[in-house]
Amino acid sequence: xxxxxxxxxxxxxxxGLGAPALLSACGTPAAKQTAASCVSKDxxxxxxxxxxSNWPLYLDEKKIxxxxxKVTVYPSLAKFERESxxxxxxxxxxxxxxxxxxxxxxxxxxxxxxxxxxxxxxxxMAARMVNLGWLQKLDKTKLPNVEANLVSTLxxxxxxxxxxxxxxxxxxxxxxxxxxxxxxxxxxxDELLTRPDLKGKVSLLSEMHDTMLFMLLLEGAxxxxxxxxxxxxxxxxxxxxxxxxxxxxFTGNEYAQDxxxxxxxxxEAWSGDIIQLQFDNPDIKFVAxxxxxxxxxxxxxxxxxxxxxxxAEKLMDFYYDPVNAATLAAWVNYICPVEGAQQAxxxxxxxxxxxxxxxxSSDTLAKAKDFMGLDxxxxxxxxxxxxxxxxx
Numbered sequence: 001x002x003x004x005x006x007x008x009x010x011x012x013x014x015x016g017l018g019a020p021a022l023l024s025a026c027g028t029p030a031a032k033q034t035a036a037s038c039v040s041k042d043x044x045x046x047x048x049x050x051x052x053s054n055w056p057l058y059l060d061e062k063k064i065x066x067x068x069x070k071v072t073v074y075p076s077l078a079k080f081e082r083e084s085x086x087x088x089x090x091x092x093x094x095x096x097x098x099x100x101x102x103x104x105x106x107x108x109x110x111x112x113x114x115x116x117x118x119x120x121x122x123x124x125m126a127a128r129m130v131n132l133g134w135l136q137k138l139d140k141t142k143l144p145n146v147e148a149n150l151v152s153t154l155x156x157x158x159x160x161x162x163x164x165x166x167x168x169x170x171x172x173x174x175x176x177x178x179x180x181x182x183x184x185x186x187x188x189x190d191e192l193l194t195r196p197d198l199k200g201k202v203s204l205l206s207e208m209h210d211t212m213l214f215m216l217l218l219e220g221a222x223x224x225x226x227x228x229x230x231x232x233x234x235x236x237x238x239x240x241x242x243x244x245x246x247x248x249x250f251t252g253n254e255y256a257q258d259x260x261x262x263x264x265x266x267x268e269a270w271s272g273d274i275i276q277l278q279f280d281n282p283d284i285k286f287v288a289x290x291x292x293x294x295x296x297x298x299x300x301x302x303x304x305x306x307x308x309x310x311x312a313e314k315l316m317d318f319y320y321d322p323v324n325a326a327t328l329a330a331w332v333n334y335i336c337p338v339e340g341a342q343q344a345x346x347x348x349x350x351x352x353x354x355x356x357x358x359x360x361s362s363d364t365l366a367k368a369k370d371f372m373g374l375d376x377x378x379x380x381x382x383x384x385x386x387x388x389x390x391x392x
Contacts, residue, residue, distance in 0.1 A: 030376065031109035033133040033304060038111035040136055044310035048086045051308075052315065053100075053119045055298065056092040058170065060331035076327050080318045086311050097125040104303065108134040113305035117312045120169050124209045126299045127159030127373035135165040136302040142313040143167070145320035149339045153365045154297060158224050159373030166299040167316045170272075170328075171335035173357065173368065174210045174294035177269035179259055181283040186266040188290040189214045193241040203258060203267040204238075206250040208386040209371040210294055211238070211268060217291040223369045231382060239389050250390040259284060271357040272334040286357060288367055295368035297337065323348075329358055 059077060063070045077088055094100045100121065104114045109132075121129065129135050140147055146167055160166045178186045183201075186192065192202050204211045213223040215234035221227075241247055248264055249255075256273045258264045260281055274286040302312050318324055322340030329336035330349045335358060336342070342359040345352055352358055374382065 030105055030132055033111055035137070038133070038304045040305050040309070041307055042309045043307040047308060048311065049089065049308060050086050050311040050315060051089045051091070051115060051117045053091050053093050053116045055094045055120060058332055059090070060328055076324055080315060084314050084318070086314065088315070094120060097122050101125060108304060111304060114303050116303055117306040117308040118300050118315065119303060120298050120300055122298050123157060123159065123296050124371060126166050126301055128379065129301060130160055130165050131373070131375060134304055136304060136306065136309050137164050138167070138302065139313060142310060143317050145317045149320045149322065151337050151339055153295065153368070154337050157370055166301055168297040168337040169300050170332055171295060171297040171337050173271040173335065173360065174296065175269065175271065176266060176287040176289050177259060177274050178266040178285055178287065179262065179283055180285050182262055183265040187287060189218060192266060193246055198266055199246050200248050201265045202247055203249045203251050203255045203264045204247055205268045206252055206390060208383055212386060213294045213369060213371050214268070214289070214291060217369070224372050226372060235385050235389060242389055272332070275333045275355070275357050288364060293364070293368040295365065295370055333358060335360060
């Protein structure tokens with residue numbers, strides 16, 4: 001049973017997937033570390049263990065009966081354990097970037113172990129961790145598959161130019177979804193914000209980085225390199241649409257259920273969620289907006305004081321083998337960051353080989369933008385301005 005079957009049974013909103021909370025605009029800045037101030041020791045040669053913290057439903061899984069009870073197993077992870085001899089403690093305890101930051105903040109700020117060897121966080125939070133000096137630099141000589149097979153569009157994010165601290169786990173696109181049964185085609189964010197027939201029937205995301213990326217594009221600014229003044233103009237545009245009653249709600253992933261039920265007819269949406277909905281409802285469409293797309297990744301990171309960095313690097317490299325990457329992508333249905341996985345998918349699930357939301361074309365990716373990495377002070381300022389507009 002694939003991820004979509006799990007989602008169908010549990011409901012997207014009920015799982016709390018893809019619904020990041022607002023980063024607190026208040027509080028004291030977190031303490032920085034450096035390679036010199038926080039030294040980590042690697043015991044991988046003698047300790048064949050690994051603690052991996054990830055998001056729910058982000059690894060191929062199945063239910064089996066064991067001692068009369070149903071338990072969850074992870075087939076590709078079991079393959080890694082057999083081949084590497086490393087025992088993985090896999091925990092799905094990343095439900096929200098900001099919430100997870102609060103869990104590990106005190107330990108990492110004090111150069112203390114978190115009990116984790118890999119944690120998977122979205123670009124903007126990964127950028128924050130890099131800026132704070134809370135991550136270990138990766139040894140690229142131990143990542144030959146990553147070096148050879150990481151897709152070119154993800155090799156140099158603004159916040160980690162050389163991918164010295166991060167390896168993408170899965171990626172996704174943020175764009176527009178609409179219900180073709182309830183409205184005509186929606187082609188742009190400008191339409192979402194201004195089209196009269198959509199008034200009060202539109203939702204945008206409560207994730208500042210996603211929504212403000214498109215507001216910046218509407219202002220003619222570059223989301224990967226913009227000024228405070230441009231951000232202010234983009235906030236004003238969002239405020240105007242909100243005041244006019246154009247936006248029904250700012251949501252996490254509950255937009256998916258609203259779209260199916262007709263509570264909204266068009267919305268800002270994440271590509272992976274829409275793939276799930278389309279299996280059951282072909283009227284749900286995903287559109288690359290005329291302004292462009294947002295491309296994001298959830299990234300594997302090794303925190304300071306992890307004692308198993310080399311073990312973590314082995315797992316990272318394992319999932320950059322094209323066959324292993326295709327196995328994972330066939331289950332999670334997000335963008336696969338691994339070259340060669342599309343060809344490998346022919347033997348795993350041929351129906352997914354040409355799916356643009358798993359293997360987008362170069363033309364699609366050429367339209368995609370990331371959000372500029374922010375320092376602590378700027379992040380908090382922008383979050384506070386955004387929260388004031390959306391009423392958070």
